[in-house]
Amino acid sequence: MEERHARTRAEADAGGVVGDDWRISVDGGTCIGAGICAGTAPTAFRLVNGVSTPTHDTVEADDAIRAAAESCPVEAITVRDREGTVIAPEP
Amino acid sequence: MTDTQRVVHAYPFSPPDRFKLDPFYAELRRREPLTRVRMPYGEEAWLATRYADVRTVLGDARFSRAASADRDEPRISPRKLEAGLLLMDPPEHTRLRRLVAKAFTARRVEQLRPRTQEVANELVDRMIATGPPADLVQHFATPLPITVICELLGVPVEDQDRFHVWSEAVVSTTSLSVEQIAGYIQNLFAYMRGLIAQRRQEPTEDLISALVRVRDEDNQRLSEDELVRLLTGLLAAGHETTVTQIPNFTYVLLTNPDKLAELRADPSLVPAAVEELMRYVPLGVASSFARYATEDVELGGVLVRAGEPVIGSLSSANRDEEVFPDPDSLDFGRSANPHIGFGHGAHHCVGAQLARMELQVAIDVLVRRFPELRFAVPEEELEWKSGMLVRGLKRMPVAW
Ligand code: HEM
Numbered sequence: 113m114e115e116r117h118a119r120t121r122a123e124a125d126a127g128g129v130v131g132d133d134w135r136i137s138v139d140g141g142t143c144i145g146a147g148i149c150a151g152t153a154p155t156a157f158r159l160v161n162g163v164s165t166p167t168h169d170t171v172e173a174d175d176a177i178r179a180a181a182e183s184c185p186v187e188a189i190t191v192r193d194r195e196g197t198v199i200a201p202e203p
Numbered sequence: 204m205t206d207t208q209r210v211v212h213a214y215p216f217s218p219p220d221r222f223k224l225d226p227f228y229a230e231l232r233r234r235e236p237l238t239r240v241r242m243p244y245g246e247e248a249w250l251a252t253r254y255a256d257v258r259t260v261l262g263d264a265r266f267s268r269a270a271s272a273d274r275d276e277p278r279i280s281p282r283k284l285e286a287g288l289l290l291m292d293p294p295e296h297t298r299l300r301r302l303v304a305k306a307f308t309a310r311r312v313e314q315l316r317p318r319t320q321e322v323a324n325e326l327v328d329r330m331i332a333t334g335p336p337a338d339l340v341q342h343f344a345t346p347l348p349i350t351v352i353c354e355l356l357g358v359p360v361e362d363q364d365r366f367h368v369w370s371e372a373v374v375s376t377t378s379l380s381v382e383q384i385a386g387y388i389q390n391l392f393a394y395m396r397g398l399i400a401q402r403r404q405e406p407t408e409d410l411i412s413a414l415v416r417v418r419d420e421d422n423q424r425l426s427e428d429e430l431v432r433l434l435t436g437l438l439a440a441g442h443e444t445t446v447t448q449i450p451n452f453t454y455v456l457l458t459n460p461d462k463l464a465e466l467r468a469d470p471s472l473v474p475a476a477v478e479e480l481m482r483y484v485p486l487g488v489a490s491s492f493a494r495y496a497t498e499d500v501e502l503g504g505v506l507v508r509a510g511e512p513v514i515g516s517l518s519s520a521n522r523d524e525e526v527f528p529d530p531d532s533l534d535f536g537r538s539a540n541p542h543i544g545f546g547h548g549a550h551h552c553v554g555a556q557l558a559r560m561e562l563q564v565a566i567d568v569l570v571r572r573f574p575e576l577r578f579a580v581p582e583e584e585l586e587w588k589s590g591m592l593v594r595g596l597k598r599m600p601v602a603w
């Protein structure tokens with residue numbers, strides 16, 4: 113467990129290392145269109161016909177995206193790392 | 204039309220009268236969706252009245268709440284809002300909001316439903332034991348949300364006589380003097396600091412303890428002052444609004460007996476009814492808090508210049524015929540109801556799922572347990588609050 117370079121504070125906060133990518137999915141049937149995600153991480157989420165839609169399926173690790181998933185009132189957003197482990201929301 | 208030729212309207216257009224929405228909103232949606240307005244306090248502003256534009260103002264990062272801090276924000280209260288979530292923009296706003304959001308997800312709120320039902324039924328038991336008439340505001344609508352938010356936060360319910368009075372300061376515009384408001388808010392802060400100190404000594408299973416833990420583990424995430432304000436904000440917002448909406452919804456049902464009969468015949472309509480009532484009741488006396496454009500933005504056919512404030516009318520948006528067919532009628536069967544009664548975007552109400560659950564329980568219990576609920580005084584004699592941000596009844600004497 114030595115191979116990775118030491119994490120900076122920002123990287124640790126983002127829950128990954130720089131260059132790590134995350135997969136975002138939104139359950140359109142659960143989403144109530146409150147727009148908190150798009151307001152919190154506008155580069156990652158957009159409302160299309162009132163339903164949140166990730167702008168990209170894969171994004172660079174970014175704490176704002178994790179925060180958006182944590183802030184969704186109906187937990188419609190799932191963020192996973194490259195290995196498929198759920199990063200947000202917390203169970 | 205250049206901006207200098209535009210008529211500036213005094214806003215709100217008319218004093219609140221029950222739940223009537225001034226017909227001028229409908230005219231503006233048709234004719235001039237972005238309008239110049241002057242409110243009793245603060246600088247001139249744009250008012251957005253169409254659903255799509257109001258959602259943009261609330262949801263688009265080019266409109267800032269934080270920028271209002273050093274401006275003379277347009278408003279109906281002499282006093283400007285204190286610091287808090289509603290005065291911040293992402294990412295600062297996000298840092299605080301994510302700490303509390305978890306406690307208010309639909310999943311967490313569902314766990315509070317059985318207890319909320321129990322409290323509601325106990326309150327009704329007590330009303331029935333005492334016999335009619337009862338004041339629905341005092342005996343049902345006030346204690347229900349207060350008990351729920353207190354238990355969630357970890358605030359002793361027995362103290363409600365004290366902090367309920369102080370909490371009015373948060374939604375007051377002119378019902379209290381500026382000095383009273385400032386004093387009450389200080390009281391709330393001092394009270395909350397006391398509880399925080401207690402939980403530091405003896406943590407329990409509640410949101411105060413959870414946030415104290417966050418704060419003490421990593422003070423970069425939450426300062427002591429932010430902790431106090433966040434919890435005080437939740438305590439105040441957590442009951443003032445729902446306390447008002449329970450009687451408001453009851454009023455609409457009692458004055459629309461066919462709708463009430465629909466719910467009685469089929470209580471499974473209650474969740475849809477709550478959404479429709481959220482859409483239909485123009486709760487706010489004025490509009491949303493102002494957002495300041497951080498760059499030039501094309502909106503509703505005008506160019507909003509960087510630095511200009513825009514307010515959005517949630518009530519007008521919720522009656523926009525482009526989105527809601529036959530918008531002025533109360534219809535529990537709407538196939539889609541994307542109302543923005545809880546706001547939209549980054550500041551979308553933290554307590555929305557909690558408030559929904561409380562309102563569903565309250566209406567369900569009232570409909571089931573009082574088959575002949577009615578006003579105990581003629582409708583014209585009901586007393587309405589004034590000098591508040593929201594429309595609501597002071598008292599609602601009912602019989603059954
Ligand atoms: C029927 C009841 C309620 C209604 C109609 C309501 C409405 C709203 C609206 C419209 C906003 C957005 C304001 C804006 O963007 O200008 C808001 C924000 C907020 N509400 Fe509620 N609310 C209700 C209940 C609650 C409850 C129960 C809580 C407590 C947990 C709460 C806590 C908050 C907080 C903390 C904010 C600020 C959020 C932020 O700035 O990120 N509300 N509410």
Ligand code: SF4
Pocket residue numbers: 138142143144145146147148149150163164183184185186187188189
């Ligand atoms: S925050 Fe959740 S409910 Fe709101 S738009 Fe985003 S995904 Fe949908």
